[in-house]
């Protein structure tokens with residue numbers, strides 16, 4: 001029989017997890033916007049809208065110290081961050097476009113180098129995804145192979161039901177462990193009646209065809225046409241659940257300080273600036289071309305995955321109205 005949890009018990013689950021000293025993060029109203037934030041109680045969870053920023057910063061913070069250094073007795077002492085202190089975390093209420101992103105990012109953070117800051121947080125996290133019933137015009141998850149009820153990336157997946165409760169599916173062992181440890185909060189139902197999923201107007205894109213076009217059009221008038229107006233603000237990358245570029249800088253003096261890892265964006269004019277002063281992506285359309293190439297060709301070449309979940313955040317955030325879904329649609333319609 002399908003397993004279910006009532007809305008009240010979902011909130012009780014959060015209360016219990018907090019009592020167990022876990023960090024519980026979920027969509028929470030913060031002034032006029034909803035953001036993923038630590039929840040002090042189940043009553044703080046809000047599932048009415050997509051959080052403004054994605055959940056990637058849970059695993060890949062905007063900025064973090066990776067070591068500190070101090071000169072002592074003429075010698076430089078380096079102190080690593082104690083990653084064993086990263087807390088057990090439950091991300092709860094992530095729609096499919098956010099729940100899917102860590103599973104996409106795992107590939108790059110464990111490829112030529114194991115980024116233990118990211119990976120330790122992933123090991124200590126459980127993701128409770130939820131089917132999306134509230135998309136908007138900017139959403140296009142179905143066009144990139146996901147769906148409002150896609151379970152990819154979730155450990156436990158909830159489907160809102162018409163009676164206000166949720167059908168539950170343990171997708172991974174972590175999800176099963178979460179349910180087993182709190183079995184009293186879950187029940188069974190003879191049948192379930194799912195609430196309508198979010199509607200998506202965008203056509204289905206042929207990602208194979210798009211990739212093939214990209215392979216043959218590194219140089220193409222399209223790039224200038226679509227991205228001449230890009231102001232290189234980086235908002236699209238920072239708000240994206242899948243963008244993952246970062247830079248590393250030392251902050252401090254020659255005597256003491258810290259080394260920090262912080263987000264970067266390929267839209268920034270200096271992103272590829274060489275020490276010599278040469279910049280291979282010297283104009284904005286080359287930088288925007290990289291954004292599309294990386295998401296729909298290079299990442300797929302390397303890892304067999306598309307670096308976009310169709311969340312629509314970059315469409316909503318772009319100050320000059322550049323719409324990635326429209327661009328993909330344009331490429332999809334091309335015949336050559």
Ligand code: SF4
Nearest residue numbers: 240308309311312314
């Ligand atoms: S590229 Fe845009 S639509 Fe795709 S995942 Fe990133 S923010 Fe969302």
Ligand code: SF4
Nearest residue numbers: 230231233234236318
């Ligand atoms: S948000 Fe828009 S203007 Fe800013 S870098 Fe991205 S595409 Fe360019």
